[in-house]
Amino acid sequence: MFVCLCHGITDKQIARAVREEGVGNMRDLRKQFGVGSQCGKCVQLAQQVIDNTIVDESLFKEVC
Ligand code: FES
Numbered sequence: 456m457f458v459c460l461c462h463g464i465t466d467k468q469i470a471r472a473v474r475e476e477g478v479g480n481m482r483d484l485r486k487q488f489g490v491g492s493q494c495g496k497c498v499q500l501a502q503q504v505i506d507n508t509i510v511d512e513s514l515f516k517e518v519c
Pocket residue numbers: 458459460461462489490491492493494495496497498
């Protein structure tokens with residue numbers, strides 16, 4: 456699903472950046488993809504994707 460239409464960035468790209476490239480907040484994400492740097496409508500959803508990915512990662516680590 457597209458999160459940032461201005462830059463064509465999907466939730467999968469954001470989740471991968473969080474998991475593999477150390478993105479942990481909107482500032483990192485903006486630097487990496489430009490998310491939120493134009494109209495700004497994607498900021499809330501992008502933040503949710505970051506948070507959910509971090510929660511999923513920590514749950515995964517607890518189980519393993
Ligand atoms: S939709 Fe992301 S900056 Fe416009």
